[in-house]
Amino acid sequence: MALVINEEQNMLKSSAKELLDLKSPISHMRELRDDNYNQFDIDLWKEMVEMGWTALTIPEEYNGLNFGYVGLGQVLEEMGRKLTVSPMISTVLVSTTLISFSKNEVLKRKLFDEIMNGKKLCSLAHEESSHHNPNVNLSIISKNDEKFILNGKKRFVIDGSISDYLIVSANNESSGKLELIILDSKSKGITFNNKVHMDSKNYSDISFNNVEFSNNDFLSSNDDGQKLLSKTLDISCVGLAAEMLGNIQQAFEMTMQYLKEREQFGVKIGSFQSLQHRSAIMFGEIELCKSIVLKALQAIDSDDQNLPELASLAKSKLGLTSKLVTNEAVQMHGGIGMTDDSDIGFFLKRTRVTQRTFGDSNYHLDRVAKINNY
Amino acid sequence: METQVKVDLTSFRLETRKWLEENCPKSMQEPVTDANQLYWGGSNGKFSSKDQEIWFNKMLDKKWIVPYWESKYGGGGLNPKQNNILNQEMSRLGCRKPHINFGISMLGPALLKFASEEQKIYYLNQICKGEIRWVQGYSEPNAGSDLANLQTKAEDKGDHFLVTGSKVWTSYGDKGDFIFCLVRTSTESKHTGISFLLIDMNSEGVSTRPIKLISGKSPFAETFFDSVKVPKKNLVGTLNDGWTIAKYLLTHERQMIGGIGDTDKKKTLSEVAIDSIGVTDKLLSNSSIRSKIANLEMNEKIFELTIQRALDEHKAGNNSGAVSSFFKYYGTELAMQKEELRLEVNGFNSTEWTSEESNNGREARYFNRSKGHSIEGGTHEVQLNIIAKRVLGLPSK
Numbered sequence: 102m103a104l105v106i107n108e109e110q111n112m113l114k115s116s117a118k119e120l121l122d123l124k125s126p127i128s129h130m131r132e133l134r135d136d137n138y139n140q141f142d143i144d145l146w147k148e149m150v151e152m153g154w155t156a157l158t159i160p161e162e163y164n165g166l167n168f169g170y171v172g173l174g175q176v177l178e179e180m181g182r183k184l185t186v187s188p189m190i191s192t193v194l195v196s197t198t199l200i201s202f203s204k205n206e207v208l209k210r211k212l213f214d215e216i217m218n219g220k221k222l223c224s225l226a227h228e229e230s231s232h233h234n235p236n237v238n239l240s241i242i243s244k245n246d247e248k249f250i251l252n253g254k255k256r257f258v259i260d261g262s263i264s265d266y267l268i269v270s271a272n273n274e275s276s277g278k279l280e281l282i283i284l285d286s287k288s289k290g291i292t293f294n295n296k297v298h299m300d301s302k303n304y305s306d307i308s309f310n311n312v313e314f315s316n317n318d319f320l321s322s323n324d325d326g327q328k329l330l331s332k333t334l335d336i337s338c339v340g341l342a343a344e345m346l347g348n349i350q351q352a353f354e355m356t357m358q359y360l361k362e363r364e365q366f367g368v369k370i371g372s373f374q375s376l377q378h379r380s381a382i383m384f385g386e387i388e389l390c391k392s393i394v395l396k397a398l399q400a401i402d403s404d405d406q407n408l409p410e411l412a413s414l415a416k417s418k419l420g421l422t423s424k425l426v427t428n429e430a431v432q433m434h435g436g437i438g439m440t441d442d443s444d445i446g447f448f449l450k451r452t453r454v455t456q457r458t459f460g461d462s463n464y465h466l467d468r469v470a471k472i473n474n475y
Numbered sequence: 476m477e478t479q480v481k482v483d484l485t486s487f488r489l490e491t492r493k494w495l496e497e498n499c500p501k502s503m504q505e506p507v508t509d510a511n512q513l514y515w516g517g518s519n520g521k522f523s524s525k526d527q528e529i530w531f532n533k534m535l536d537k538k539w540i541v542p543y544w545e546s547k548y549g550g551g552g553l554n555p556k557q558n559n560i561l562n563q564e565m566s567r568l569g570c571r572k573p574h575i576n577f578g579i580s581m582l583g584p585a586l587l588k589f590a591s592e593e594q595k596i597y598y599l600n601q602i603c604k605g606e607i608r609w610v611q612g613y614s615e616p617n618a619g620s621d622l623a624n625l626q627t628k629a630e631d632k633g634d635h636f637l638v639t640g641s642k643v644w645t646s647y648g649d650k651g652d653f654i655f656c657l658v659r660t661s662t663e664s665k666h667t668g669i670s671f672l673l674i675d676m677n678s679e680g681v682s683t684r685p686i687k688l689i690s691g692k693s694p695f696a697e698t699f700f701d702s703v704k705v706p707k708k709n710l711v712g713t714l715n716d717g718w719t720i721a722k723y724l725l726t727h728e729r730q731m732i733g734g735i736g737d738t739d740k741k742k743t744l745s746e747v748a749i750d751s752i753g754v755t756d757k758l759l760s761n762s763s764i765r766s767k768i769a770n771l772e773m774n775e776k777i778f779e780l781t782i783q784r785a786l787d788e789h790k791a792g793n794n795s796g797a798v799s800s801f802f803k804y805y806g807t808e809l810a811m812q813k814e815e816l817r818l819e820v821n822g823f824n825s826t827e828w829t830s831e832e833s834n835n836g837r838e839a840r841y842f843n844r845s846k847g848h849s850i851e852g853g854t855h856e857v858q859l860n861i862i863a864k865r866v867l868g869l870p871s872k
Contacts, residue, residue, distance in 0.1 A: 103787040104787045105784070105787045105791045357868075361868070368872045371870050372869065372872050374860070377859065377860065377869050378859040378860075380863055381801075381862035381863045381867065384866060385804065385805050385862070388781055388801065392777055392783075392784045414777060417773060418777055463766075466769040467766075469773060470758070470765055470766075471757075473743075474745075475745040475746075475748065475759045475765065
């Protein structure tokens with residue numbers, strides 16, 4: 102497949118840019134932050150639903166648009182440029198993807214319907230420690246007569262404080278296999294500890310204490326829980342990398358603009374070779390990022406068996422490059438870059454959180470090495 | 476129509492495959508470890524084996540020394556799709572290039588764009604037969620990164636130019652038949668007083684001296700011109716407009732150098748490391764080297780994707796933004812990092828300089844040679860300057 106986006110995908114990108122320019126400029130993110138870290142602008146969400154963004158990756162047989170992940174990636178990239186605050190990552194990128202792999206048709210149809218229409222929000226609760234580690238799971242599902250019971254603790258649940266549903270990973274006590282279940286977030290026995298992180302977004306630590314649920318709440322079946330989770334995490338890494346690509350392009354362009362305006366010693370600071378060379382290196386690194394993000398997005402849509410490696414390459418490359426670009430962006434802005442009045446610091450703060458989300462570059466480079474047998 | 480084209484290409488592929496299998500000698504399907512194992516042609520060209528000679532002549536008869544040039548210029552007249560298929564089939568079988576020459580990779584594209592029809596027919600046909608070994612005369616002792624500062628003078632003497640001066644870093648200059656040169660034909664302006672001249676190295680007054688590098692080898696020479704007479708018809712393009720040709724040609728050189736990479740395509744660095752360092756619990760035994768390799772291999776894979784993306788965007792009629800300066804910078808940077816890391820991976824073995832086991836210090840010499848990647852064809856710093864000014868539009872004051 103040619104490594105370019107097609108006309109339809111390009112149109113989606115332009116329409117996303119248009120909407121976000123109007124309804125979600127960076128100043129909007131600042132307003133929400135200053136409104137006691139507000140996580141959710143319902144009017145903006147309605148617009149997104151109206152645009153069909155919640156249906157992008159849902160197959161036609163469930164009344165979705167079946168537009169694919171290259172398309173979703175374009176939207177996420179544009180959101181990254183604006184630092185848009187919305188449940189697109191938690192509900193659309195992560196949860197919808199996981200639900201799409203489920204064989205529980207009844208549940209799937211109901212959830213897709215609710216998500217597409219913007220009625221319900223959904224989060225995945227899978228992390229348990231300070232680092233991403235999908236292979237260790239201490240949460241337990243046990244059975245008591247006809248009822249199932251969940252006990253465990255989850256960390257770093259994106260949008261946990263606003264979601265209606267929680268998808269939870271836990272080990273089945275009887276089989277020892279990983280299962281994925283979906284719970285109403287208001288169920289008895291669920292306790293939230295909501296925390297604001299560096300990017301002004303909310304992430305919840307959640308305790309599950311004897312939470313009861315039924316046979317119908319399983320998204321996994323026949324021991325496919327681990328497979329569902331790893332496929333979902335691969336795709337989530339790529340989607341998040343697309344957002345990060347938007348973050349760094351915007352931060353870089355704002356910095357280049359600043360270098361062309363700011364004067365010191367009677368000249369524009371952009372004329373200094375030390376800044377020019379570092380800028381040129383960043384330009385190249387961002388070009389590399391564009392290639393791996395697009396390749397990995399295409400790999401999702403074409404069901405490429407190399408997706409695990411491509412996803413890890415994308416997440417590690419974007420993790421490293423976003424560190425470089427946001428650090429340089431603040432440094433090149435000088436004192437202004439240290440002030441809260443300037444927007445440039447937001448990119449530093451957002452990427453410091455996304456670098457860790459779904460595994461940082463250390464995790465993913467280690468995974469790349471393992472995939473290549475060393 | 477569409478289907479017919481596909482059918483034609485498929486049969487071209489099958490014919491090509493069959494022909495290559497029947498005509499490419501087995502020893503010419505072995506990977507090369509050094510550019511000197513290939514046939515460079517020219518008046519002093521010597522075949523290193525009977526198979527090499529057979530392979531060259533077979534491809535010559537087929538007009539596939541330069542398969543993609545028009546047949547009136549001696550090429551094979553293949554269209555881009557056919558040429559692509561030929562390349563794929565050659566690499567499928569591992570066929571060596573029958574002939575390499577700067578006349579094909581560097582001068583040829585410039586002649587096609589800037590030379591007169593008469594010059595094209597004359598020179599390109601010779602190139603397609605491997606008759607002339609071309610070398611490049613650009614840099615001078617005082618014109619390296621500041622190339623336009625070149626001083627080698629070509630005075631107009633009516634029916635000929637009289638050339639005086641010297642060139643440095645002439646690749647294989649002591650082995651060449653003809654040199655394509657940038658010379659100063661006017662001192663009125665720095666950039667617009669330069670012309671592009673083809674000079675016979677057998678002319679009276681031309682002499683060369685090899686330059687020994689830190690690798691111990693001498694792939695470059697100095698070339699001296701002492702009142703050398705050069706016929707007027709050897710001027711390519713317009714008088715005093717040679718800088719335009721030079722820039723165009725440098726783009727090709729950058730792409731060529733940017734493509735320098737694996738000297739050993741058989742094994743990835745991680746595979747080499749598994750052999751030399753060993754594994755513990757399925758992981759490479761030294762975790763620090765392991766993470767450096769992973770980082771390098773990540774960038775190599777993504778760089779390849781970026782080359783593909785640039786080509787695909789070009790085909791789709793878009794400009795990807797990634798320019799030849801970036802490819803030259805990044806491609807050579809990765810190649811150099813890899814040579815450096817290879818030393819860490821291979822330990823004591825990697826610094827052996829004269830032993831039989833090390834193949835006369837092949838690896839150590841490659842490492843030393845690789846230091847030139849960020850200098851030749853425009854230094855890293857020059858490439859970054861170009862990106863900053865031309866792509867990012869950063870101000871000069």
